[in-house]
Amino acid sequence: MLKVLIFLLGFVISAVGYEGFGWKIDPSTKNKVVAKVGDTEITEMEVQRMMKILLPMNFYHRNITDDKLKEIREKAIKNLIYRELLYYEAKKKGLKVTDEEIDKLMEQLIKQYKSKENLEKLLKETGLTLEDFKKELEKRLLVEKLIKEYITVSLTEKDLKEYYEKNKEKFKEPASVKARYIYIKIDPTDPEGRKKAREKAKKAYQEIKEGKDFGDVAYRYSDDLSRIKGGDIGYVHKGRFPKQIEEKIYNLDIGQVSEIIETDTGLHIVKIEGKRPSRLVPFEEIKDKLKKELTQSMQEKKFNELIEDAKKHLKVEIYEEKKDS
Incomplete structure (x- = not known):
């Protein structure tokens, strides 16, 4: 309706x-x-x-x-x-x-x-x-x-503030990490799809290890839409990635890059650029979306x-x- x-x-x-x-x-x-x-x-x-x-x-x-x-x-x-x-x-x-x-x-x-x-x-x-x-x-x-x-x-703004104050539980956010992301998709129609994806992921990973800018590498190699922003996916909390990826990236320190993580659909490389503990999202940050x-x-x-x-x-x-x- x-x-x-x-x-x-x-x-x-x-x-x-x-x-x-x-x-x-x-x-x-x-x-x-x-x-x-x-x-x-x-x-x-x-x-x-x-x-x-x-x-x-x-x-x-x-x-x-x-x-x-x-x-x-x-x-x-x-x-x-x-x-x-x-x-x-x-x-x-x-x-x-x-x-x-x-x-x-x-x-x-x-x-x-x-x-x-x-x-x-x-x-x-x-x-x-x-x-x-x-x-x-x-x-x-x-x-x-x-x-x-x-x-x-x-x-x-007074209406929004009153609603926010009465419903603070709704605006609590779990711990999250700020990340850049590279995703190499495996083509399921190609018998050599997984092998080709692994080779592509290794090239991307090698360039990162050689000191090349992660954002530039993401733009050239990633199959994720975030490639246009240099792989920047902002702050993400648990549940954004499959469990096998989260188990590895949430233990990384700021500035660290994960190893190549392989799943059924593709290969993943994640760089951690920041960490944020669980928090109450500030009113000023949420008010436009809330309105x-x-x-x-x-x-x-x-x-x-x-x-x-x-x-x-x-x-x-x-x-x-x-x-x-």
């Missing part, structure tokens, strides 16, 4: 989402009902319009797999159901959209598309008249108001509460097979 919430919060009220994207909407789908929320029917035409919004604008229809198309269609139906439920909640709470707000938005869109005729032409391709689109705008604007008033969360996670969690909770409240009053039905209304 959270992804849908983010989608709704970031939804731009415009006709842009209906442009292009490789297929024409069949006007006959206007009468094919795929879901129902209370007395409101959701048609195949609405689903296809929502799919045109959800699909990435640079992703052509001919390249979409059937599975991906099915997944996007399911999301489109879900979004439309949530929109109807939130629309119900907005009206129940007495929120309103004025004619002036809709007219102002329509004026902006007509200006954006150079003329009323151009906008009408675009909308017609998706089975909408200007009047239909005005009703869509009213619904979206009302849902947007509901989200801003009842879902959007704005946390202050993001806490905001997301609280918004999801509020969103779910509104959806569940609406479902107490509106029956939701999704039809496996589309039927004519």
